[in-house]
Amino acid sequence: MAKIKARKGMPSTMITKAEFARRLGESFYDPAFEALQPETRKVIAAAWEAYDDSRKSPRTRPAGTRYADPRYELPVEWVATRDAIAEAERRQKSAAARSRILLINGSPRSDQTCPGEVSKSFRLVEIARRLIERQRGFEVELLDLSRLTSEYGRNIHPCKGCVSSAMPLCHWPCSCYPNHSLGQINDWMADIYPMWAAAHGVMIVTPVHWYQAPTVLKSMIDRLVCADGGNADPTSTAGKDPEKAKAIEMKGWDYPRHLAGRAFSVIVHGDSAGTESLRRGLTDWLSDMGLIGAGHRAEIDRYIGYYGPYATSHEELDADRAFQEETRNAAQALVQAVKLLRAGKLRQADSHLQDPRPK
Numbered sequence: 001m002a003k004i005k006a007r008k009g010m011p012s013t014m015i016t017k018a019e020f021a022r023r024l025g026e027s028f029y030d031p032a033f034e035a036l037q038p039e040t041r042k043v044i045a046a047a048w049e050a051y052d053d054s055r056k057s058p059r060t061r062p063a064g065t066r067y068a069d070p071r072y073e074l075p076v077e078w079v080a081t082r083d084a085i086a087e088a089e090r091r092q093k094s095a096a097a098r099s100r101i102l103l104i105n106g107s108p109r110s111d112q113t114c115p116g117e118v119s120k121s122f123r124l125v126e127i128a129r130r131l132i133e134r135q136r137g138f139e140v141e142l143l144d145l146s147r148l149t150s151e152y153g154r155n156i157h158p159c160k161g162c163v164s165s166a167m168p169l170c171h172w173p174c175s176c177y178p179n180h181s182l183g184q185i186n187d188w189m190a191d192i193y194p195m196w197a198a199a200h201g202v203m204i205v206t207p208v209h210w211y212q213a214p215t216v217l218k219s220m221i222d223r224l225v226c227a228d229g230g231n232a233d234p235t236s237t238a239g240k241d242p243e244k245a246k247a248i249e250m251k252g253w254d255y256p257r258h259l260a261g262r263a264f265s266v267i268v269h270g271d272s273a274g275t276e277s278l279r280r281g282l283t284d285w286l287s288d289m290g291l292i293g294a295g296h297r298a299e300i301d302r303y304i305g306y307y308g309p310y311a312t313s314h315e316e317l318d319a320d321r322a323f324q325e326e327t328r329n330a331a332q333a334l335v336q337a338v339k340l341l342r343a344g345k346l347r348q349a350d351s352h353l354q355d356p357r358p359k
Contacts, residue, residue, distance in 0.1 A: 004250065006165065006242040020048050024183070047183075056179045063235045072235035081173045081190045082232075088198035099338050101132050101331075102199035104143045106206025106217035110150035119146060120304060120317050124205045124267060127324055128331040135335050141195055145216040153186045159222035162245075163229070167253050168237055169245035172230030174223060176240075189223045196227065201263040201338040202291065203331065204282060211274035213282070221285060228289045229255035229359070255358040260290025263337040263346070265298035265330045269323075271313065275301035292348055294337035298330045 015023075021044050028040045050058065057075035064070055091097050109119035125142070132140050148154050157177050163170040177187040196202065206217050213221065231237065237245045264286045268279040279301035283293060293299060302323050305316030317323070340346035 003243065004246045006246070017048055017052075020044075020051060024048075051181045051183075053181070055181045058180055067233050067235040069235035069238070072238065074234065075175070075178075077178055077190065078171075078173065078175050078234070081193060084190075084194040085173060085197045088194040092198050092200060095342075099135075099138045099200045099335075099342060100198055101138060101140050101334065101338070102143060102195050102202045103129055103132070103140050104145065104202065104204045104206075104217075104220075106145055106204055106214055108146050108149045108214050108216045110146040113150040117314075119207070120269060120313060121205045121207055122146065123314075123317065124269070124324075124327050127327045128203060128205065128267075131328050131331045132335060138335060138338075141199070143192065143195055145214075145220065148188070148216045148219070154188055155184075155186045156188050156192075156216070156219040156223060157184050158219065159225060162240070163225055165242040166245035166249040167229045167255060168231040168248040169240065169242055170226045170230050171234045171237075172226045172232050172256075172258050174226045174230075175234050189220070192220060192223075193227075196224070196259055196262075199262055200342060201265070201294070201334045202286070203265040203267070203334055205267045205327075206269075206278070206282075208268055208270040208274040208278045211277060213278060224259075224289075227258045229253070230258060232256070232258075253358070257290040261341070262291050263294050263334055263341055264291045265294045265334040266300070267327060267330055268301040269304050270301075271303060271305060271310070272307050275303060290348075292337065292341070292346065294330075294334040297326070298333040298337070300326055300330055302326070 024044050024047055025040070028036070033040060057073075057077070059076045060073035061076055061079065062070065063072045063074045067074075092100070103125055105119070105122050105125045107119035107121035109115055109117065109121075111118045122144070125144075129140050129142065132138055148156060159174075160176050162176065173193045174189060177189070178185040204217070207214060209215070212218065231245075231248075236248060264283075266279055266282045266286070268275045268282065270278075279299060283299050287293065302320075304320060304323065305313045308316060337346055
């Protein structure tokens with residue numbers, strides 16, 4: 001088979017030294033930095049050198065014998081995330097471990113920054129958490145994605161679409177970040193991947209924003225693409241060499257499903273439109289990754305204060321006792337699914353079948 005070449009043709013994204021200094025200098029906008037101008041100029045000069053030299057991963061170590069190219073220099077940060085995932089997977093598979101539910105708040109709203117009010121998603125998360133934590137042998141890990149809008153230095157950088165060049169170019173865990181030369185650092189996914197790996201069940205509670213998942217939730221979803229078919233050996237593609245990845249894929253790629261077999265529940269709420277389509281999109285996504293739905297009562301879409309004023313939406317949730325109870329039922333269904341799963345009594349009926357179109 002002829003070698004498949006990587007297509008090129010987009011304009012350069014390099015910026016000038018002056019523009020680089022201006023952009024990085026915005027970090028020192030506060031008048032408190034004025035007395036430190038000599039120091040900040042040195043910092044900017046050092047950062048420019050790293051940018052100009054494209055030093056994505058300035059600290060590396062040899063991969064070792066477990067990889068296709070033992071001498072390849074792997075970023076130490078990627079290695080740390082890989083090790084954290086491996087430890088999480090060991091704990092998840094241990095029969096002695098408590099059953100763990102990853103409970104995800106998909107709303108960006110926070111009372112710690114604007115808008116200055118708690119989200120209804122967070123209130124529903126708290127209802128679910130209280131029920132799950134009362135279950136014997138269960139524990140909850142909360143992933144509150146609103147911290148992306150309210151906490152200093154929290155980032156989920158956007159997916160760069162490596163999988164669309166070739167699946168083996170998408171590494172598990174993602175190796176696109178951090179990219180120090182571009183200032184793409186503090187990537188929260190390094191902590192989030194082990195959270196998913198450690199979970200026996202996952203529950204997502206989210207609002208709908210303009211018929212879609214909120215930005216904070218969609219950012220995490222996109223970056224979990226590497227969990228479904230991702231390449232666990234970055235040395236096989238010499239890092240990010242698309243032509244090497246294409247060659248590997250054309251020889252045959254098994255699309256490993258790194259999070260398959262966990263149970264899930266989804267709760268979507270809105271005020272006027274879009275809840276059903278988002279609930280379907282989320283359940284389709286989770287099912288595509290090989291996760292197992294906890295049943296009809298674990299997949300809910302509801303409206304709070306349908307077409308009512310936004311100002312009274314929390315009062316509407318107070319009054320909607322049925323939705324609160326449905327949230328408890330969804331959590332209880334997930335708990336039961338996890339119990340059956342760990343007892344070997346919950347299996348996907350098609351799990352033994354070979355996929356003729358792995359993707």
